[in-house]
Amino acid sequence: MPRIDRRSLLACGLAAAAIWRPLGRARAASFKADPFSLGVASGSPRANSVVIWTRLILEDTSAITSADPFAPAPKRVAEPMDIEWMVAEDETFSKTVQSGLFRAVPEFAHSVHVEVKGLKPGRWYFYRFRSGNATSPVGRTRTAPEGGDAFRFAFASCQQYEQGFYSAYGEMARSDLDLVVHLGDYIYERSYGNELVRQHGTGVPSLLYEFRDRYALYKSDPQLQAAHAAFPWLTIWDDHEVTNNYASDRAPDAPNPAEFLDRRRAAYQAWFEHMPVPPALAAGFDALRIYDHYRFGNLLSVSLLDTRQYRSPQLQGAAGNDQAERTMLGPAQEEWLAETLGMSQAKWNVIAQQTLVSERDTKVGPETGYNLDGWDGYRAARGRLLSAVHSSAASNPIVIGGDLHAFYAADIKRDFADEKTHPIASEFVCGSITSDAPSEASLATALAENPHLKFTSGKHGYAIMRLSERSAEVDFIGIADRKQQNSPAAVFQRFAVVDGAAGVNRL
Secondary structure (H helix, E strand, O other), X not given: OOOOOHHHHHHHHHHOHHHOOOOOOOOOOOOOOOOOOOOEEEEOXXXXXEEEEEEOOOOOOHHHHOOOOOOOOOOOOOOOEEEEEEEEOOOOOOOEEEEEEEEEOHHHOOEEEEEEEOOXXXXXXXXXXXXXXXXXXXXXXXXXXXXXXXXXXXXXXXXXXXXOOOHHHHHHHOOOOOEEEEOOOOOOOOOOOOOOOOOOOOOOOOOHHHHHHHHHHHHOOHHHHHHHHHOEEEEOOOOOOOOOXXXXXXXXXXXXXXXXXXXHHHHHHHHHHHOOOOHHHHHOOOOOOOOEEEEEOOOEEEEEOOOOOOOOOOOOOOHHHOOOOOOXXXXXXXXXXXXXXXXXOOOEEEEEOOOOOOOOOOOOOOOOOOOOOOHHHOHHHHHHHHHHHHHHOOOOEEEEEOOOOOEEEEEEOOOOOOOOOOXXXXXXXXXXXXXXXXXXXXXXXXXXXXXXXXXXXXXOEEEEEEEEOOEEEEEEEEEOXXXXXXOOEEEEEEEEEEOOEEEEEEO
């Protein structure tokens, strides 16, 4: 498999600029600053298609780094801009397979979402963009295979910009992967924590331009750009893309539901504008369906879930107050997931969602305590989820998640109180890229009080899953120091799940 770093991507883009065909009557401009400063990305890979993404930065971006939370909105370029895109089989673009024009409009922040169809399955492709006198970096992507006996993907979450540098993404970009799955909290809406190494520079976003600027700040990071440019991504959101601990149309910091829905609509649109997702999602932002299913040959099925948009309000009181009608996924998504798992013919069935599904008692001794913002606060909904997994007879179900800023490996059971019952699925939660981790004492309590939790760690980093016909192997990869730029990373724990035998095994 070809491997290229960011420097060669940039050099390749400059060297190949001469073979672009003329834009003709396309509307473009002569830029004084690089309009492709947010890089390129790809995602939503199917066997014959992939989405390629970029966004032109055409406005005065001073508001992005301003220390004044009341700074005026930056001036926007109101005209549509024509962008040429090109996809090739090689990084020198001597074997171009498709090209075309995309009109980027200010209504979507001049973002570009091109769904390139008619590609060959299981193939690496290279892509780039041009507008006027500007050429983007080169990105690399891969379509989903139709067969195959091996597959490797990384999963990551929780990347608070101020709390650390993105060394994890620099390491990820140099890895041998087929895919990256991001499980949410791509941006953070507010500042918190100590020893911040960089600044948001603006206040909490609530308007569309403010969310756009927050994404632009995060996506300006070169190591995050490198990871996007190296592989296709699948992306889902969690809460910080809108506001902390929101549930459907309610949020703790938004007593006015109508005002909150305006904020949520803006946040959803900004998320769409900055993610490599299909252009069809732009149909409306009052509701945005992000749950979906992706197949990678007969080896892997990935079901992406949305645990924020449809959930019932958070419980007030104890976890035992949960009621049968309360939901985490909503009835339509629950039904869809049950049907998707029931039809799967894949060897490995990965359910990608935002947090830890397994029960987690957080108090020492006979007294119990639970995180009511997670699945422990939605026990009836978790029961339906596990029933769907069990009754579907889907082969080798594995749940992956993020959110908790800590690594977890767990055996998922129908009854977590019965230590003798066999697991029905395996679970892996990745630590945060940068966001503050829980205390070592709280992690030790989680292990002591929950026998089905087999491992936990507060290191920062991400995880890689390697799939074959015989096993799924998972590496937990930790960064030495998130506060240091270009900090080294290393595997600190390995696991395996054996075909046909649910449950995690430490290696």
